[in-house]
Amino acid sequence: MTAVDHGPTPASQPAGTSLLPAPTARQLIDPAGRLVPAGGPLPEADVLRELYRRMVIGRRFDAQATALTKQGRLAVYPSSHGQDACQVGAVLALREQDWLFPTYRDTVAVVTRAVDPVETLSLLRGEWHCGYDPYQHRVAPQCTPLATHALHAVGLAHAARLRGEDTVALVLVGDGGTSEGDTHEALNFAAVWQAPVVFLVQNNGYAISVPLAKQTAAPTLAHKGVGYGMPGVLIDGNDAAAVYASVGEAVARAGRGGGPTLIEALTYRIEAHTNADDATRYRAADEVAAWQARDPLTRLETYLRGAGLLDDAAAADLQQEAERFAASVRERMNADAASDPAEMFAHVYAAPTAQLIEQRDDLLADLRGLGDDDDA
């Protein structure tokens, strides 16, 4: 494999200095909706409008999914409310040929990648473990075990590179997930192989209830990049423009053969871990309120309105579009899903074994005996 080019490190600086994150998180638009010129050039107006549009739809979808848990249509739903800029900004920065490797909290990211929302919710609906075809939109199954998917992303990206294809894999992982051994192995393999992978850590401050201080003693999670020989980038994860720009730059660099990047996005989960969690047991209301004041949608909306890129009529249209999207999801989720007990045996191996055929036939015979073959 080729040697890593870390870029010039001035003789006066210790090795790896060029890989360290900046001392403050990158912003293009501040929480008050003002431009931050030092953050770098702003994405095009069309991109900013699309970021906002997808965040509005994503936020509404997220609320709809939580509502569906209360109606018993979903077993559980881990909300990404508050992390909207990461969910949308990162996905819109991907190119058609790139792959997304999401976790269970990244449902909005998956839907933003144009995967059918009802197929996406199949897992939480209890219908099947992954309801969508990963190859259709190049979205891996939402991964429940923490960080294990990061290695899959590295392998997929490395295989693309072996074939000379320009494909970048984006890994979404949380702050808690960075403690897992597989995160370490994925970062290390990616750096050694110079695999075209972008790791986006959505640092929302908590792994369910455990705060970041109990997760790491590193100055920032982005600092971990230097240990692997890859750049670590610290960004404001509630600034959709910064997420879009930073992920986009990392994707472009990886696509050019420049290797992987570790991005830490500082954000916050406004809702509890899932609808089954009680967040008041581990965090204070004023902390949540402070982060609500840094809402990623409000921030971009303020900027867009100030820049003349969004008016009341357009905002109202957008709200209606989001309502229609949510209504369609609600309607489709309220229809009972068909399930086929025989399918439990169908995908274990390429062809069912003699033993599985026997077990399937026994079950189906039992069901027929019970007169319960309606859903077979």
Place this chain on the structure above:
Amino acid sequence: MTCWPISGGLAMTTTLDHPATAARSAPAPVTMAAALNAALADALAEDERVLVFGEDVGALGGVFRITDGLAARFGDQRVFDTPLAEAGIVGTAIGMAMNGMRPVVEMQFDAFAYPAFEQITSHLAKLRNRTRGRVELPIVVRIPYGGGIGGVEHHCDSSEVYYTHTAGLRVLTPARPADAYRLLRQAIASPDPVIFLEPKRRYWSKDRAELTTSGPGIDQAEIIKPGRDVTIIAYGGTVQTAMEAAQAAAETGWDAEVIDLRSLSPVDDATLVRSVRRTGRAVVVHEAAGFCGYGAEIAARLTERCFHHLQAPILRITGFDIPYPPPMVERHHLPTADRVLDALARLQWEDQPDERWLGAAEDPAGADRA
């Protein structure tokens, strides 16, 4: 992981002559290690999607030299060393397979595969099922396993049931050099993920059979010695033990049939059932601990399917229920032909009950080992 120097066990070469091959016009003898190497080379040559990677598999050719010369022949894009991390090896193999490759990865020793356990059980075994068949993972995880080579702790585990208990994996283990070639080629060609367990104490056993992919299929057991009186079921390292026992049994007048399972999952029930219904007696031999071991499953399945044909309970000859012992005492742990013969003697040939368990009702814990 540390690769400890291995004692004189390495030098042990044994010849496994079975009648079917001995009769043929003599191909040169080949060791199992060389047969596996040839299988990898042929698969690499035939299909450019095949990749071989792991720890020390490149320039070194693997600590057992199974990948010897492959990096030089096929280049470091197709045969390469990875960082030293087993979850990383299997996890990246999964991603490569998602993207059209056919990875064959090496875990250096049985116990060093455990860091990859989550990747194997939660993802390798399940991605096809998770995605309703849309994601196929044709990956082979090669694992040298078992003892008998004087290896120190962590180098001698028989880890097969960890994998056979996981639906979605094929678990294969060759016992004879030529079959090692066939089975590895079949594993690499399989659309299913395969845990390929290589009995390291047989790496240097020799065989004169031709290396070919034709013969028994990937999920078929093979009767390697026909017999009428009792079926000895074995796999991997204990197949040769079973053959030695069968030869010795002949002197006692017992005509033993020996079955090499080849595929532990799925298991070839049909071949086993036909054999045991015919012979009426069976024993299962393996190195792994007996408790919840592979033999327990075989004994239960055959009892369910052959009960009215059985002349005696199915007995297991296994390793003890202990952590794998240190080299100086491992010979007491591993099943030997003598222990197999002892078990055969207990198969109620004259309809007398098995004395071992007489009185067990009074002291059930006292009579604890077969």
